[in-house]
Amino acid sequence: MRDLERAFPDFGSFGFAGPEMDARKEGYQGIAKNPIFYSRNRYDFVSAGTMWLSETPHLPGSSSWDSARPRHANWVRLRDRTSGVEFRVISTHLDHVSQKAKEEQIKLVLAEADTYQPDFPQVLAGDFNSGASSPVIKSVLDAGWTNTQTAAPGPVDNGLTVHSFLGPKYVPKSEAGRKKGPIDFILTRGPVNASKWKIIRDERNGRYPSDHYFLAATLVLG
Numbered sequence: 001m002r003d004l005e006r007a008f009p010d011f012g013s014f015g016f017a018g019p020e021m022d023a024r025k026e027g028y029q030g031i032a033k034n035p036i037f038y039s040r041n042r043y044d045f046v047s048a049g050t051m052w053l054s055e056t057p058h059l060p061g062s063s064s065w066d067s068a069r070p071r072h073a074n075w076v077r078l079r080d081r082t083s084g085v086e087f088r089v090i091s092t093h094l095d096h097v098s099q100k101a102k103e104e105q106i107k108l109v110l111a112e113a114d115t116y117q118p119d120f121p122q123v124l125a126g127d128f129n130s131g132a133s134s135p136v137i138k139s140v141l142d143a144g145w146t147n148t149q150t151a152a153p154g155p156v157d158n159g160l161t162v163h164s165f166l167g168p169k170y171v172p173k174s175e176a177g178r179k180k181g182p183i184d185f186i187l188t189r190g191p192v193n194a195s196k197w198k199i200i201r202d203e204r205n206g207r208y209p210s211d212h213y214f215l216a217a218t219l220v221l222g
Contacts, residue, residue: 001035011037014048014076015091034091034126036076043078046086050074051112053092053105067101073109073126085221087121087192088113094136096129102136110143113189118144121190121221127212131180145187148217152197158182159199161213167203186217193220 005013015035038045051057053071054064063070073092079085092109095101106128113122124145130136132147141147150156161182163170172178188194196218 001033004035004037008037010040012040012045013037015074034072034074034093036074036089036091038076038078038089042081044081046077046079048074048076051108053094053101053108057108063101065095065101065104066098067095067105068097069095071095071101071105073112080221083222085121087123087190087221088116090122090124090126092124092126092128094126094128094130099135102128102130103139106136106139110140114143119190121192122188123192123219124187124189125185125215127184129183131183132185137185140185140187143189145189146192146194148186148188148194148197148219149182151188152194152217154196157197157199161199161215162211163208163213165208165211167201167206167208182215184212184215186215188219191222194218195220 001013001015013035015033051073052059052062053073054062054067056062056064061070071093073090075088075090077086077088080087090109090113094105109124113124116122124140128136132149137147158181160170160172160180161184172180182199186197194217196216198216200214200216
């Protein structure tokens, strides 16, 4: 988090630096932090918040439904300084083990987002640990959200986004894994249109900054 803040001095950020909310305070930190960065030059900060993806969403570090570790969602509400349009960005990371947890966690995210009017622009992004045909993503689309991967013009890149730091050398363990495609998504609700979408596969000397490729989407509000 500190490296990113130093690399982007003109950007504000919101998200847990940890591990103050984590029961395991040394070694691997089990809570995904889901930070959101935004340009201070372009956007005014309006508000932000966090909800824990459990049966007690206001209790930090809580987990339910046999989730392998605590999960949460961060959101930031911003105002475009030029147009005056306000919108929300939600960043999350669903459980990687329990199917029940994933389905219940996304229900919480959708219910919270549904407290806003249908015409309020929202962006939901993160690692869903689920493919596009899964019940998790289907529930998001059924709730009125749009998958920018398929909404953006141009050919659809249905390549994998997880690669375990191996890049093109990564081979999924099963046929289902090979067919899954992206498990990371940028989804929108309200008057938001995707003009571009791509998977970023950049590396340097064979080294990758994450075990997943990044996604980039160009979005137009209104």
